[in-house]
Amino acid sequence: MKQIPEAQVRPSALQQAPPTISEEPSLVAIQSKYLLKDTTQTKVYLYVDAFKGKNPISITDFIKTYNVNYVIYSDYGTRERLGYGNVKLDSSNVGKAGDKIVVAYDIKSPNRDYGVLLSEISQVGTLKKVLNDLTIHFKKMTVSQTYGVHTAASPQPLQRHYINADEAFTLKKASEGSDQLHVFYYNHEFEPAGSPMNVAPKSTGSRALEADSTFTINTSETLHFSKEGLYNIFADTTQSEGLGILVVNERFPKVTRPQLLLGPLLYMSTNNEINEIKKAEDYKKALDKYWLTLMNGNAPLAQQSIRSFYSRVEEANQLFTTYKEGWKTDKGMIYIVLGPPDKVQRSKDREVWTYDQRGNAQNVNFTFNRKNNQFVDDHYELVRYAEYQPIWYPVVEAWRNGSIR
Template structure:
């Protein structure tokens, strides 16, 4: 009995240590912001970077990228103009009523481009605030002054106090660059376009001068994750052991690169690492720092996902072809997507749309609506894969925004009928795992059923005949 108690105690202590380590590490893993997308509202992403200057003073650099195409433009003599106001509030994370600093300003965009509303170009804003070391919440609000619609994003930041002989690491920030750009661009989001050629990770060692050497160990990891498109609505549900059900498996990692650095002369310095862009998938760049003498190891990481080339838009021939899986049978789709020649594939895409619709003018309207839905799905539902590939994205692309929604803990219901008891147009989703610091994604799985075969078939026909323009269901 005594031995059993001792073993039980050892198990409990070991479990506590593992959990404490896991908990500590997850709080130091950053994922970037999402699109916070809402139709008709300004679209932007923001991030913050806390650092210490040479004099030991702490600062917050706040980066905000506003998508030009998300603003409302008015004709002004010979150009189009949009106006937006930006509000930045820095508040005490422990006491949100305590506003540490704030700033309010306006920006105007003038353009001759009549297609500006389709542009994914951004207005890049950077603001730096002097603050004492602490935990902060940063609230950034962008208001479109033409529509008076506003939206807010929240990010967090931590700047530790530095003491002689002690050290810490800042959060890790990402930059990207392609061959056409001469400068590195800040990446605020989890999702990264596949057209980026190089990645750069930057962080700061925050420490007064120390005589002890420091060892930095960095790793670039790839995680097993689901990158497939959603199954048809009438197929069987995913097995709990499948990667489609789990979404991403943080226990199955592949080390792509590792590096060890030893610093002997340093104070508060910036460190950077550069990598070539990776294939589509989900990754982590992580750093551990430790000083000689067995001092506490510090861990920081930045997670990110590589998406399609023009994400969240679909522009290339392959990008336009892939979402057609929801309007084709799988055998036909496999033959279609296997076409390697770009011009031949483009002709097949055109032939597919025109085959049943007939009118090229009507076909243009249908095509525009379909790919608009795909892009909106990417902005709203992306997680470890593009939003159009998720179950939520598939339903959104085919049926459009739900008429009514119900969200209860890990269950979500979308209704496309005035009768919420109508099983044919009541779509249920379940979250296998709730979003948390350990699993930072909204991952919903559609509750499939055989009787949805007819519903999806009928919806496909509305698209393929062009009736979707006048009759959505």
């Protein structure tokens, strides 16, 4: 059977390119999520980075310029169709969340546990089209599959897993109705990703993470979580998987506090360098000294490298935050050091990122496998190999000498 060709023609959120300078409309990236109304109906949301010239496209122009169609396949790698249709775009199903266009539409759920939804956005009068694939568990009526997180800034549910401290939000069902939900709060500092060359088996003797506090909330009412940390929400305390919300500082996904700037440097620094900064009384001065030392005292080059590095950190936080900050995840680590992949291929529980040229190698693949997680349903872990060393270290060295802009 032929593969669904989503990876070859769809610019994913990992492959973002700058918007075109002409006044032509352009689609840069699509992200997606779904909420189950029940086991027979699913609500789909497409979050689209679309531009007209250098500016985000208006809702009116998007409706006039694009068509949306979809097909539901039984799995990746098969052409068995479980459903298909086209979406008539109008002001009732096209909105905005920040600069993103959000398209919301309903599909009839097939009588299957699982399927792959392929959404196509095509430009009227041209052959230009962009595809997005979304795996859907049609019978899995957990909180994360039935409730969306809504803020005052957008009537549509958030696509991301985090909210900022004291940001007002509500939890809403895709269907009507409200419930009392149980919240478990964890004030826990999760570890950043380990080296891609570290093939040592993980310790299995660690004890389960214990909640620092628990409380109940009512859905459809305005909520504020002021404490930073991880909140896991359940409809039923006997469930094993919840809706994880990471509450972060008001500047996130940007990283600006001196103490927080240190963390991501783990990926390009020695242990001695990290420890020296940790011992310093003034974090900011120590960080400035770190970058200036790497750049042999060249202040403009140091400033440029700092901007480039922390821009990657911000993007990793936007794209990959799950139960921990995006920069700490395996995907975030690879993205920060190597940048966006040149190609992404997905299957049911796996993503493969391909880099055409990195370090001393061509066609480098990084494989991420989806793992069960009590907080989120999109937790992926990197398959590590010692053979990444000649690829990884030259790129790290390029960061350390200011070659990466």
